[in-house]
Amino acid sequence: MNESKQLDSAKRGAAKLVLVVVGMFGFGFALVPLYDIICDVTGLNGKTSGKYVSEQSLKIDEERTVTIQFLANNNAGMPWEFRPVSRSLEVTPGELNATEFFVRNPAKSSITGQAVPSVTPFRAAKYLHKTECFCFEQQQLASGETLQMPLRFIIDSEMPKDITKLTLSYTLYDITEQVSGDLAAD
Amino acid sequence: MDKAKRCKWLIALSLLMSSSLAFADWSALNMRQGVTEISQEVYGLHMIMFWVCVVIGVLVFGTMIISMLMHRKSLGVKPATFHDNTTIEIAWTIVPIIILVVLAIPATTTLTKMYDTGDTEMDIEVRGLQWKWQYTYLNDDPSKEISFISSMITPQEEIYNRAPKRENYLLDVDNELVIPIDTRIRFLITSGDVIHSWWVPDFALKKDAIPGFIHELWTIVDTPGTYRGKCTELCGPYHGFMPVVVRAVEKDEYAAWLLEQQAEAEKVFEIVGKQWSEEELMVEGEEVYLRACASCHQVNGRGLPPAFPSLVGQGLAVGPIEDHIDIVLNGKPGSAMQSFSKQLNAAEIAAVITYERKSWGNQAESVQPKEIFEMLEAQ
Amino acid sequence: MSAVIEEHHHDDHHHGPAKGIMRWVFTTNHKDIGTLYLWFSFAMFLLGGSFALVIRAELFQPGLQIVEPEFFNQMTTMHGLIMVFGAVMPAFVGLANWLVPMMIGAPDMALPRMNNYSFWILPFAFTMLASTLLMEGGGPNFGWTFYAPLSTEQGPPSTTFFIFAVHLMGISSIMGSINVIVTILNLRAPGLTLMQMPLFVWTWLITAFLLIAVMPVLAGVVTMMLMDIHFGTAFFNAGGGGDPVLFQHVFWFFGHPEVYIMILPAFGVVSAIIPTFARKRLFGYASMVYATSSIAFLSFIVWAHHMFTVGMPLAGELYFMYATMLIAIPTGVKVFNWVATMWQGAMTFETPMLFAIAFVILFTIGGLSGLMLAIGPADFQYHDTYFVVAHFHYVLVPGSVFSIMAAVYYWLPKWTGNMYDEALGKLHFWLSFVGINVLFFPQHFVGLAGMPRRVPDYNLQFADYNMVSSVGAFLFGFSQLLFLFIVIKCVRGGVKATDQVWEGAHGLEWTIPSPAPYHTFTTPPDLKDISEAHG
Incomplete structure (x- = not known):
C-alpha cells in the first residue's frame, strides 16, 4: 500500500521534472531574444540597434568633437569591392552626419550582400543612432554593378566624454544562397 | 591614486619574490613579463596569485601531511570525536573572503586600465x-x-x-x-x-x-x-x-x-588603381609574357604539347576567365605551371592574362589589374 | 564478462536475475544497471584515453610525425566528448544506481523501466559518435566546445551525427537524473530526513538538478546548430542576423554547470571515504551540504569566465571575475572540512583512502589554478593555453576520475563480496599518481610560457616539457590496464569481504550482506541508529 503510494508520488514528481526539462529546453531558445535585448540595453558585443527614429531633436554638444572611423571588410567568399568613401569623420555630437560606402560586384553573376555593423568601444554602441543605413537591408548587385551606399547617423551628446574615438565596422556577407533558399521555400 | 600605489607596491613585492628565485630559469617556465606597463602589471598579478596559492597550498597540504604522519592508526592513536566547530567554520569562510577582496583590488585596477579608451596615435x-x-x-x-x-x-x-x-x-x-x-x-x-x-x-x-x-x-x-x-x-x-x-x-x-x-x-x-586601356595592357602583357611565360608556352603561344599546352584557340586562354586567372595565380599542382601570385604584381598578372587572351587570334575578354589586386588581397 | 558477474549472484533469493545476455538487456535492477553503466564508462575511458595517447604521441616531439593536423583535431574533439559524456558522467550515474537506493534504504530506483532505457541509449549514442571517425570527411574536428562558426560552417558532414549523438546522451542523462531525484525524494526509508542522508546522496541530488537544468540547454544549442546547418536559420551566423558569440554564451550556460556535474558527486564519494579511513565522523556535514548547494548555484552565474577574451564590456568582465572568485569560498570550505575530518583521526591508508587523499591534494591544486584563472587580466595571458589544459585536467582526472576509482575500490567488496588485491591496488594508485603528475604538471609551465591548446605542433622551447608530459601520459594510460585486471580479479574471487567491509564504515549499505543481494531493502530498514547513517 505504502509502496504504491510512494511510486505514485515518484511518478508525479517525474512528470513535474519533465516539465522542467521542457521548460529549460525552451529557455535555451529564449536565450536568443533575451541576449538580443541584453545587447540592446548594454551595448554588449558592440551591436548597434536598428533604425533610429527620434521623437524630439537631440541636444547638440558644441563643446567637443568625436572621431568616427569606418572599416569595411568582406567575410570569406564575398568577392565585392567594399570600402568607405572616407576612412574617418570628425563629428559634433547631436548633429546629423552623412557618409557613403562604395561597393562593386566584380563577379560574373549577381550577388546579394548583407552588411553587419559592429562598434567599438562597446560602450559607444548605444550612443550611435543610425537614421539611415545600408545595413538595414540587403543589397543585390548585378555583375559589374557599383553602388554608393548611404549612411546617416547621429552621435548622441549623452555619450561619455572619455570616448573620443569610435570605430564603426561593417562586414559584408554573401547571402545569395540563403536568399534564394528562402525564395525556394516560399 | 591610493589604489594605484598599493597595486605598484604589490607588484614590486611580487617581483622581489620572483627575483629571489632567479637561480631557476623562470623565463622558460613562467609567464613573460613583457615590455609594456600593462604586461608588467599582469605579470605582477600572476605572481601575487601564484604566491597566494603557494601559501594556501603549503598550509592545507602541510596540515594534511602532519595529520597523515601523526594521526595514523598504526601509531595506536584513538580517533577524536569532534565533527563541527562553528567558530573555525566561520573563520575559514571569512578569511578567504578577505583574501579575495584584497586580490580583487589590483585586478580591477589593471582591468580598468586595459579598457581605457583614450586617444591613440x-x-x-x-x-x-x-x-x-x-x-x-x-x-x-x-x-x-x-x-x-x-x-x-x-x-x-x-x-x-x-x-x-x-x-x-x-x-x-x-x-x-x-x-x-x-x-x-x-x-x-x-x-x-x-x-x-x-x-x-x-x-x-x-x-x-x-x-x-x-x-x-x-x-x-x-x-x-x-x-x-x-x-x-x-x-x-x-x-x-x-x-x-x-x-x-x-x-x-x-x-x-x-x-x-x-x-x-x-x-x-x-x-593598380587606375583603369588600364587595352593597349596599355597588351604592351605590358607582351613584355611580361616574353619574360615569364615564353620559355614554356613559346613566343607563338603554341607551347610544346603535351608538357606545355598551347594557348592558341583552345584551353584556358579562351575559356572562362576565372579559371585562367586561377591557374596563373595559383599554378597547377603536379605540373610545371607554378604560382605567379608572388612573382608578379597585380598589374603584370592582369596584363599577361589579357595578352594571352587577345593574341594569336584569341578573342577573349580582358581583366583589369584592380580585379587581380582584390583577388590577391582576398587570398 | 557477463557470465563472470552472474556468478556472484547465484545465492540470491528466489527471484534472482534472469540468465544469459537477456538479463542485461531487459534488466530493471538498479545493481545490474549500475554495473552496466560502470563497465560502459570504463570502456569509454579506455577509448577516450587511447585518443589522448594519439594526441600525446604526436606531441612527444615538435614537428608532425604521426597524424595530420586535421586528424589531430578530431582526436582532441573526440577525446573531450568521450571523456566528459562517455566516461565521467556515466560512471557517476553508475555509482548512483548502485549506491543511492542502498544508502537511503530503498528497494530500487523509483522508475526502473526508465532506468533501463536511459542506460541502453548510451551504447547507441556513442557508437554513432565514434563511427563518425570512419565517415567521409572524418569526425567532429572543432573541439569539444564546438564553437560556431567553425562547427556550423566548416564542420565535416558527420556533424549531423555528432548532434544526434549529443541529443541521445542528453536524453539519457536527463532520464537518469529524473530517476535519481524522484528516488531520493520519494523512496527514502521512513524516518530518514534529508539532512541525515549521506553526502554522496546529497551531492547527487544537487547534481541531478543541475543536469535537468542544463542538459536541455545543451540540446537547445545543438538543435540551433542543426537548424543552421540544414534549415537555413542563422542563429550563429552574423550574415543572417545571428551572432557567433551567442553560441558561446548558450554553450557555457550549459558548460559551466556541466563542470560541476562532473565534480559534485566526486565530493560525495570523498566525503564517504575519508571518514571511514580516518575512523572519525565527517567534519561539518551541514556546511558541506550548504557549500555544495552554493557551488551549484554559483555555477549558473559565472559562465562567461570561459569567455574573458571574447570582448565583453568592462562591467561584464568585472562581474564574472568577482562571481568566479566567490566559488573559491564554498570550495575552500569543502577542502578544509576534509582536512579537519582527517585531523586527529586514526587513519589507515588502503587504496580508496590513497585515491581520496590524492583527490583532495590534486583537486586543490586544480582549484588554486582555477583561482588564478578567475583573475580577468591574468586570464588574458592564460586563456586557451596549456595552463588551462593543466587546470581542468587537474580538476577532472585526479579529481573526478580518481574519485571514481576510489569509489570502485571502496564499494567493490560490497558489490562482489570479495576483497580486491590490496597490493595491486596500491601499485595501481602509485602508478596513476606519479603518471598523472608527470603528465599534467609540466603543462602548467608550457602554458605559461605560451603554448596554445589544440595545436598539433609547437615551438622548440616547449619540446622538453611536452616530452615529459607524453611519458607521463603513457604511464598513466597503461596503468589503467592494471586497474582492469584488479577489478576482474576481484569479480572472479578473492578473500571474502565482511558485511561492514571496512572497520570505520558507517551507513545503510554496510548493514546488508556482502555481496549485496540482488534485491535489498524490499522492506524498509529500521533506522534505530540513524545518526550513524551518514557516518
Whole structure:
C-alpha cells in the first residue's frame, strides 16, 4: 500500500521534472531574444540597434568633437569591392552626419550582400543612432554593378566624454544562397 | 591614486619574490613579463596569485601531511570525536573572503586600465583569416594606407622533420607587423571567416577575432624588439601554424619604414588603381609574357604539347576567365605551371592574362589589374 | 564478462536475475544497471584515453610525425566528448544506481523501466559518435566546445551525427537524473530526513538538478546548430542576423554547470571515504551540504569566465571575475572540512583512502589554478593555453576520475563480496599518481610560457616539457590496464569481504550482506541508529 503510494508520488514528481526539462529546453531558445535585448540595453558585443527614429531633436554638444572611423571588410567568399568613401569623420555630437560606402560586384553573376555593423568601444554602441543605413537591408548587385551606399547617423551628446574615438565596422556577407533558399521555400 | 600605489607596491613585492628565485630559469617556465606597463602589471598579478596559492597550498597540504604522519592508526592513536566547530567554520569562510577582496583590488585596477579608451596615435586593423593575419595601417588618405598579409614561412620540410628545425620554428612570418615604441597604438580586431584569437604575450594582449564583430586593444611598447605570439582559438586544421610576429622599432626607424611602405603602396595604388586601356595592357602583357611565360608556352603561344599546352584557340586562354586567372595565380599542382601570385604584381598578372587572351587570334575578354589586386588581397 | 558477474549472484533469493545476455538487456535492477553503466564508462575511458595517447604521441616531439593536423583535431574533439559524456558522467550515474537506493534504504530506483532505457541509449549514442571517425570527411574536428562558426560552417558532414549523438546522451542523462531525484525524494526509508542522508546522496541530488537544468540547454544549442546547418536559420551566423558569440554564451550556460556535474558527486564519494579511513565522523556535514548547494548555484552565474577574451564590456568582465572568485569560498570550505575530518583521526591508508587523499591534494591544486584563472587580466595571458589544459585536467582526472576509482575500490567488496588485491591496488594508485603528475604538471609551465591548446605542433622551447608530459601520459594510460585486471580479479574471487567491509564504515549499505543481494531493502530498514547513517 505504502509502496504504491510512494511510486505514485515518484511518478508525479517525474512528470513535474519533465516539465522542467521542457521548460529549460525552451529557455535555451529564449536565450536568443533575451541576449538580443541584453545587447540592446548594454551595448554588449558592440551591436548597434536598428533604425533610429527620434521623437524630439537631440541636444547638440558644441563643446567637443568625436572621431568616427569606418572599416569595411568582406567575410570569406564575398568577392565585392567594399570600402568607405572616407576612412574617418570628425563629428559634433547631436548633429546629423552623412557618409557613403562604395561597393562593386566584380563577379560574373549577381550577388546579394548583407552588411553587419559592429562598434567599438562597446560602450559607444548605444550612443550611435543610425537614421539611415545600408545595413538595414540587403543589397543585390548585378555583375559589374557599383553602388554608393548611404549612411546617416547621429552621435548622441549623452555619450561619455572619455570616448573620443569610435570605430564603426561593417562586414559584408554573401547571402545569395540563403536568399534564394528562402525564395525556394516560399 | 591610493589604489594605484598599493597595486605598484604589490607588484614590486611580487617581483622581489620572483627575483629571489632567479637561480631557476623562470623565463622558460613562467609567464613573460613583457615590455609594456600593462604586461608588467599582469605579470605582477600572476605572481601575487601564484604566491597566494603557494601559501594556501603549503598550509592545507602541510596540515594534511602532519595529520597523515601523526594521526595514523598504526601509531595506536584513538580517533577524536569532534565533527563541527562553528567558530573555525566561520573563520575559514571569512578569511578567504578577505583574501579575495584584497586580490580583487589590483585586478580591477589593471582591468580598468586595459579598457581605457583614450586617444591613440595610430590605429591598426588586425584581421584573422584562415590561417594568416592581415594588418592594415589605417590612414585617412587611402593611397597612403598600408595593408599586408602576414603568414608563417616555416617550410613543410621542417614541419615534417625532413630538415632541421631552426630557432623560430613555427614563429616566423613573411611580413612582420612593424610598430613604433612609446606610441599609443590601437588594434582593431576582426575576422574574415571563423573565430581566431590574436595574442602577443609580451604585450599581454589577447582578443578573439570574431567574424562580423570589431574589438579593440591598446598598447604602448617600451622596448624595441621582435615579439612573437600565436593564434589561440581553434580555427581549423592549421590553427597551430598561424603565428603573430610584431617588430617594435624606434620611432625614426618606424617613420623610415612607413615611408618606404607608403611609397610602395602608392605605386601599387597608382598602377593598380587606375583603369588600364587595352593597349596599355597588351604592351605590358607582351613584355611580361616574353619574360615569364615564353620559355614554356613559346613566343607563338603554341607551347610544346603535351608538357606545355598551347594557348592558341583552345584551353584556358579562351575559356572562362576565372579559371585562367586561377591557374596563373595559383599554378597547377603536379605540373610545371607554378604560382605567379608572388612573382608578379597585380598589374603584370592582369596584363599577361589579357595578352594571352587577345593574341594569336584569341578573342577573349580582358581583366583589369584592380580585379587581380582584390583577388590577391582576398587570398 | 557477463557470465563472470552472474556468478556472484547465484545465492540470491528466489527471484534472482534472469540468465544469459537477456538479463542485461531487459534488466530493471538498479545493481545490474549500475554495473552496466560502470563497465560502459570504463570502456569509454579506455577509448577516450587511447585518443589522448594519439594526441600525446604526436606531441612527444615538435614537428608532425604521426597524424595530420586535421586528424589531430578530431582526436582532441573526440577525446573531450568521450571523456566528459562517455566516461565521467556515466560512471557517476553508475555509482548512483548502485549506491543511492542502498544508502537511503530503498528497494530500487523509483522508475526502473526508465532506468533501463536511459542506460541502453548510451551504447547507441556513442557508437554513432565514434563511427563518425570512419565517415567521409572524418569526425567532429572543432573541439569539444564546438564553437560556431567553425562547427556550423566548416564542420565535416558527420556533424549531423555528432548532434544526434549529443541529443541521445542528453536524453539519457536527463532520464537518469529524473530517476535519481524522484528516488531520493520519494523512496527514502521512513524516518530518514534529508539532512541525515549521506553526502554522496546529497551531492547527487544537487547534481541531478543541475543536469535537468542544463542538459536541455545543451540540446537547445545543438538543435540551433542543426537548424543552421540544414534549415537555413542563422542563429550563429552574423550574415543572417545571428551572432557567433551567442553560441558561446548558450554553450557555457550549459558548460559551466556541466563542470560541476562532473565534480559534485566526486565530493560525495570523498566525503564517504575519508571518514571511514580516518575512523572519525565527517567534519561539518551541514556546511558541506550548504557549500555544495552554493557551488551549484554559483555555477549558473559565472559562465562567461570561459569567455574573458571574447570582448565583453568592462562591467561584464568585472562581474564574472568577482562571481568566479566567490566559488573559491564554498570550495575552500569543502577542502578544509576534509582536512579537519582527517585531523586527529586514526587513519589507515588502503587504496580508496590513497585515491581520496590524492583527490583532495590534486583537486586543490586544480582549484588554486582555477583561482588564478578567475583573475580577468591574468586570464588574458592564460586563456586557451596549456595552463588551462593543466587546470581542468587537474580538476577532472585526479579529481573526478580518481574519485571514481576510489569509489570502485571502496564499494567493490560490497558489490562482489570479495576483497580486491590490496597490493595491486596500491601499485595501481602509485602508478596513476606519479603518471598523472608527470603528465599534467609540466603543462602548467608550457602554458605559461605560451603554448596554445589544440595545436598539433609547437615551438622548440616547449619540446622538453611536452616530452615529459607524453611519458607521463603513457604511464598513466597503461596503468589503467592494471586497474582492469584488479577489478576482474576481484569479480572472479578473492578473500571474502565482511558485511561492514571496512572497520570505520558507517551507513545503510554496510548493514546488508556482502555481496549485496540482488534485491535489498524490499522492506524498509529500521533506522534505530540513524545518526550513524551518514557516518
